[in-house]
Amino acid sequence: xxxEIVAVGTELLLGQIADTxxxxxxxxxxxxxxxxxxxxxxxxxxxxxxxxxxxALARSDGVIVCGGLGPTHDDITRDAIAEVMQxxxxxxxxxxxxxxxxxxxxxxxMPESNLRQAEVPEGAGLIPQSTGTAPGLVxxxxxxxxYAVPGVPYEMTEMFDRAVAPDLxxxxxxxxxxxxxxxxxxxxxxxxxxxxxxxxxGPYIALLDxxxxxxxxxPAPPGRATxxxxxxxxxxMKVRITVRxxxxxxxxxxxxxxxxxxxxxxxxxxxxxVFGVDDEAIEDAVARVLLxxxxxxxxxxxxxxxxxxxxxxxxxxxxxxxRGAVVSYASEVKFDVLxxxxxxxxxxxxxxxxxxxxxxxxxxxxGLSVTGVAGPDPQDGRPPGTVFVGLARPxxxxxxxxxxxxxxxxxxxxxxxxxxxxxxxxxxAADV
Amino acid sequence: xxxEIVAVGTELLLGQIADTxxxxxxxxxxxxxxxxxxxxxxxxxxxxxxxxxxxALARSDGVIVCGGLGPTHDDITRDAIAEVMQxxxxxxxxxxxxxxxxxxxxxxxMPESNLRQAEVPEGAGLIPQSTGTAPGLVxxxxxxxxYAVPGVPYEMTEMFDRAVAPDLxxxxxxxxxxxxxxxxxxxxxxxxxxxxxxxxxGPYIALLDxxxxxxxxxPAPPGRATxxxxxxxxxxMKVRITVRxxxxxxxxxxxxxxxxxxxxxxxxxxxxxVFGVDDEAIEDAVARVLLxxxxxxxxxxxxxxxxxxxxxxxxxxxxxxxRGAVVSYASEVKFDVLxxxxxxxxxxxxxxxxxxxxxxxxxxxxGLSVTGVAGPDPQDGRPPGTVFVGLARPxxxxxxxxxxxxxxxxxxxxxxxxxxxxxxxxxxAADV
Numbered sequence: 001x002x003x004e005i006v007a008v009g010t011e012l013l014l015g016q017i018a019d020t021x022x023x024x025x026x027x028x029x030x031x032x033x034x035x036x037x038x039x040x041x042x043x044x045x046x047x048x049x050x051x052x053x054x055x056a057l058a059r060s061d062g063v064i065v066c067g068g069l070g071p072t073h074d075d076i077t078r079d080a081i082a083e084v085m086q087x088x089x090x091x092x093x094x095x096x097x098x099x100x101x102x103x104x105x106x107x108x109x110m111p112e113s114n115l116r117q118a119e120v121p122e123g124a125g126l127i128p129q130s131t132g133t134a135p136g137l138v139x140x141x142x143x144x145x146x147y148a149v150p151g152v153p154y155e156m157t158e159m160f161d162r163a164v165a166p167d168l169x170x171x172x173x174x175x176x177x178x179x180x181x182x183x184x185x186x187x188x189x190x191x192x193x194x195x196x197x198x199x200x201x202g203p204y205i206a207l208l209d210x211x212x213x214x215x216x217x218x219p220a221p222p223g224r225a226t227x228x229x230x231x232x233x234x235x236x237m238k239v240r241i242t243v244r245x246x247x248x249x250x251x252x253x254x255x256x257x258x259x260x261x262x263x264x265x266x267x268x269x270x271x272x273x274v275f276g277v278d279d280e281a282i283e284d285a286v287a288r289v290l291l292x293x294x295x296x297x298x299x300x301x302x303x304x305x306x307x308x309x310x311x312x313x314x315x316x317x318x319x320x321x322x323r324g325a326v327v328s329y330a331s332e333v334k335f336d337v338l339x340x341x342x343x344x345x346x347x348x349x350x351x352x353x354x355x356x357x358x359x360x361x362x363x364x365x366x367g368l369s370v371t372g373v374a375g376p377d378p379q380d381g382r383p384p385g386t387v388f389v390g391l392a393r394p395x396x397x398x399x400x401x402x403x404x405x406x407x408x409x410x411x412x413x414x415x416x417x418x419x420x421x422x423x424x425x426x427x428x429a430a431d432v
Numbered sequence: 433x434x435x436e437i438v439a440v441g442t443e444l445l446l447g448q449i450a451d452t453x454x455x456x457x458x459x460x461x462x463x464x465x466x467x468x469x470x471x472x473x474x475x476x477x478x479x480x481x482x483x484x485x486x487x488a489l490a491r492s493d494g495v496i497v498c499g500g501l502g503p504t505h506d507d508i509t510r511d512a513i514a515e516v517m518q519x520x521x522x523x524x525x526x527x528x529x530x531x532x533x534x535x536x537x538x539x540x541x542m543p544e545s546n547l548r549q550a551e552v553p554e555g556a557g558l559i560p561q562s563t564g565t566a567p568g569l570v571x572x573x574x575x576x577x578x579y580a581v582p583g584v585p586y587e588m589t590e591m592f593d594r595a596v597a598p599d600l601x602x603x604x605x606x607x608x609x610x611x612x613x614x615x616x617x618x619x620x621x622x623x624x625x626x627x628x629x630x631x632x633x634g635p636y637i638a639l640l641d642x643x644x645x646x647x648x649x650x651p652a653p654p655g656r657a658t659x660x661x662x663x664x665x666x667x668x669m670k671v672r673i674t675v676r677x678x679x680x681x682x683x684x685x686x687x688x689x690x691x692x693x694x695x696x697x698x699x700x701x702x703x704x705x706v707f708g709v710d711d712e713a714i715e716d717a718v719a720r721v722l723l724x725x726x727x728x729x730x731x732x733x734x735x736x737x738x739x740x741x742x743x744x745x746x747x748x749x750x751x752x753x754x755r756g757a758v759v760s761y762a763s764e765v766k767f768d769v770l771x772x773x774x775x776x777x778x779x780x781x782x783x784x785x786x787x788x789x790x791x792x793x794x795x796x797x798x799g800l801s802v803t804g805v806a807g808p809d810p811q812d813g814r815p816p817g818t819v820f821v822g823l824a825r826p827x828x829x830x831x832x833x834x835x836x837x838x839x840x841x842x843x844x845x846x847x848x849x850x851x852x853x854x855x856x857x858x859x860x861a862a863d864v
Binding site: 010011012013014015016017018019020022023024025026027028030036037038039040041042043044045048051052055059070071072073074106107108110111112113114131152154182228240242299301303304305306307308309310312313314316318319322323324325326327328329330332333336337361362363374376409410413 | 458484616660661737738751756762839
């Protein structure tokens with residue numbers, strides 16, 4: 001089954017936004033074992049969308065067209081699909097009623113243009129909207145298919161997972177296609193640079209590159225994997241393991257094997273550097289160790305300005321262990337609110353007092369602090385990128401560590417945030 | 433002149449990397465006044481690259497193909513172009529010598545495969561390599577043209593600027609084409625939904641769509657513009673104005689005219705909804721009004737968990753007006769630290785007390801607070817999306833407003849943050 005992706009939006013052609021939808025769809029089609037040999041991007045122009053769809057249908061078994069389903073005058077994907085299907089558009093009363101009630105439930109008046117989203121090419125199936133107002137479409141074109149999904153990323157991904165992927169798998173099963181799959185797993189790490197990761201994992205990668213001999217029993221076993229590294233700021237330093245296998249179960253087993261091996265190599269070289277797998281962020285790892293220890297947390301943030309706190313509240317159930325934070329951007333707030341003694345605020349002593357202050361003022365078991373120099377100018381005689389992380393725990397003296405992180409203001413903040421949260425994770429994990 | 437971009441690389445189809453080359457090329461073609469109606473991505477497969485090139489040549493005047501010029505076995509763009517041109521590949525001895533000497537100058541042995549990069553389709557022009565080892569190609573196909581450039585971003589951009597852009601401009605001049613430019617400006621707004629923006633600006637857009645009559649003096653004046661709307665979460669609701677004009681100065685004048693007109697339509701319908709232009713974020717707008725008023729600011733954040741504070745510290749010089757924040761995630765922190773009286777914490781009264789508390793505890797002139805329900809569960813009998821923004825200013829009683837914002841946890845937080853900061857901006861702007 002070969003599916004072509006057609007991204008609609010003049011802003012894509014003009015380079016005003018990156019086409020991250022096609023990237024996401026490409027990754028997720030591959031994970032399903034669906035081949036995607038071509039992607040196209042086209043502007044908000046009906047004639048050209050029609051041409052792009054016809055081109056795609058001529059060389060693939062189906063198309064996912066993404067974007068142009070909204071309520072405004074330049075949302076014309078529906079019209080283009082109807083032209084390709086050679087059918088009229090008809091208003092679907094149920095969809096119209098849903099859109100109306102959505103506006104009513106928010107106590108807002110619905111602009112009439114929103115009813116454009118209830119127009120459906122005759123003969124097309126509907127993918128009910130769940131988070132947005134535009135439904136998706138499943139449009140038969142001869143024995144091929146065009147799926148239309150919104151261009152808003154979270155609406156697109158939700159609709160793909162809920163409706164498009166299951167429909168594709170059904171069609172593949174109907175065609176009797178062996179769906180070989182490509183699958184990936186990401187280990188998220190903190191503490192090693194990208195080049196140091198490459199060095200540490202170099203021998204393992206060299207092993208993977210050796211030819212796997214065919215055996216008498218059949219062709220070479222599908223045991224190969226590729227490793228890639230991706231520096232992702234506050235999301236950590238990612239190690240992506242990719243394998244190809246006959247089916248999802250075999251891929252999962254292979255990924256398990258490689259994950260175990262990579263973890264072991266990393267642990268031997270650098271200790272507890274893996275904090276999460278796939279979408280697990282540093283805040284999820286922190287939540288895990290806090291729940292395991294039964295402790296509550298409070299933060300004192302200076303250069304990170306609330307970034308660490310805003311990450312922690314992403315975790316569902318954070319209210320069970322997160323008390324809050326004092327963002328002490330002005331030095332007086334450090335002195336007056338957190339009880340930091342006078343002296344340089346970018347220092348080991350200030351970080352320790354801030355952590356103690358957060359614990360005391362916000363009534364938590366554990367206090368974590370970050371102070372430092374975001375730049376571009378030095379502060380307290382310290383260069384940009386100087387960061388102190390303080391940690392106060394019950395029954396022991398507060399302690400601080402000093403770090404040097406690279407980058408401009410924004411990157412220094414991101415790195416300082418993940419470094420502080422990872423410091424907390426490791427310290428608590430060592431206690432449990 | 434219409435140029436199609438064809439990006440080559442299986443990793444693009446698999447979503448392993450984002451196609452930032454096509455984005456960059458799209459932006460830079462537009463700046464030259466070259467239309468680009470379609471982009472394609474295709475894998476490292478000769479048959480499919482040939483098909484993509486033929487498709488592109490059929491619907492555009494030329495193609496920029498990006499990637500697949502390297503030394504390895506899967507770099508086959510040269511072979512595909514030769515097939516499209518129906519000519520053989522021949523080794524260029526001068527290119528081969530340059531590649532050899534490059535390796536020698538670095539004291540490295542040259543793998544023989546590198547000489548693949550010296551293979552040139554018969555009849556193609558060369559773009560000499562300057563930073564990498566693969567030369568670019570200028571390949572005539574009938575009266576059309578295929579430019580081949582490397583996929584490594586800094587090699588691609590360097591070669592585009594040095595050779596492709598000048599060649600395109602020469603061709604456009606040869607065709608007698610006005611080498612106009614396309615330029616855009618973004619007005620960032622808050623307070624109107626995407627569909628409401630469309631409604632308010634509908635009559636203006638309709639006016640733009642009317643045919644501009646040709647005059648006796650020549651063709652229609654280049655006075656047209658297109659408007660597009662883009663919901664961008666915490667970055668606001670964007671109105672993008674795009675114009676085509678003879679040169680950058682004329683484009684800037686046109687953009688000024690349209691900006692003035694759009695601002696006037698928006699102000700008449702909805703008041704002070706434009707908070708920034710192009711890259712100006714809401715925190716920049718807040719910084720501007722605070723600097724103008726000479727007041728300092730402190731925040732009390734509940735559901736936003738530090739997100740508003742972390743945005744404010746993005747502004748260079750924030751330490752001049754930003755004192756800090758109390759992230760009062762636990763209700764006890766609201767009561768004990770901020771002095772909020774008992775009772776529901778998602779309420780007008782709590783928002784007012786939080787704003788007063790932030791002002792008092794952190795020693796600022798102005799206190800801004802956000803409390804509400806991020807979801808998924810209701811709180812204090814209030815549904816997810818309920819948000820109260822409190823504002824305490826010198827010499828007048830604290831006040832709060834209630835909002836209903838849509839979306840899941842993450843989006844409710846983003847919207848609550850921009851809504852609170854925009855509320856502050858408008859209130860202070862009205863005072864100045």
